[in-house]
């Protein structure tokens with residue numbers, strides 16, 4: 485059975501972001517894919533210390549000197565067949581918590597390990613305010629993914645205005661993603 489990790493970040497467990505990840509996870513599960521949800525806000529994830537004058541052990545051997553939950557999440561997404569990245573939009577960007585994880589991941593993976601290269605992902609940004617900033621958030625996520633050689637199959641913004649029709653679409657997106665992971669689908673860049 486294929487496995488997808490749904491990485492998500494918002495302090496709210498019953499908000500727009502949680503609903504978005506629920507819908508895509510349900511679609512994946514109903515289509516026969518195993519899902520593991522990882523709620524980044526619940527974990528102990530420190531931010532990068534930029535040790536070693538900028539490049540530390542991340543660059544030398546692909547590991548981070550900080551001993552917290554980072555390594556385990558990294559291992560789980562490395563072993564997964566697909567990754568869904570779901571962030572609340574803060575300041576037109578991913579959450580601080582997401583960024584802390586993402587920064588350390590990028591240092592280890594893009595410069596040394598390349599474990600995540602070629603992974604096909606889905607990106608989701610959830611903005612509960614004006615809705616401004618979802619595209620910038622998705623762009624930031626995709627930029628980081630690109631540094632690591634991953635690819636986005638889709639980039640989806642969820643805002644208060646569209647949630648009544650986008651949340652059901654996320655369920656369908658989960659089913660389609662499950663199928664693409666099993667049967668393959670590619671795009672040439």
Ligand SMILES: Cc1cc2nc3c(=O)[nH]c(=O)nc-3n(C[C@H](O)[C@H](O)[C@H](O)COP(=O)(O)O)c2cc1C
Pocket residue numbers: 494495496497498499500501502572573574575576577610611612613614615616617618
């Ligand atoms: C620090 C902060 C910055 C935010 N920035 C934005 C923003 O740029 N655009 C927007 O539409 N909403 C913004 N919001 C609202 C969040 O996107 C909203 O709270 C989000 O949906 C997270 O809540 P949820 O868990 O209910 O989804 C911000 C919220 C916070 C706390």
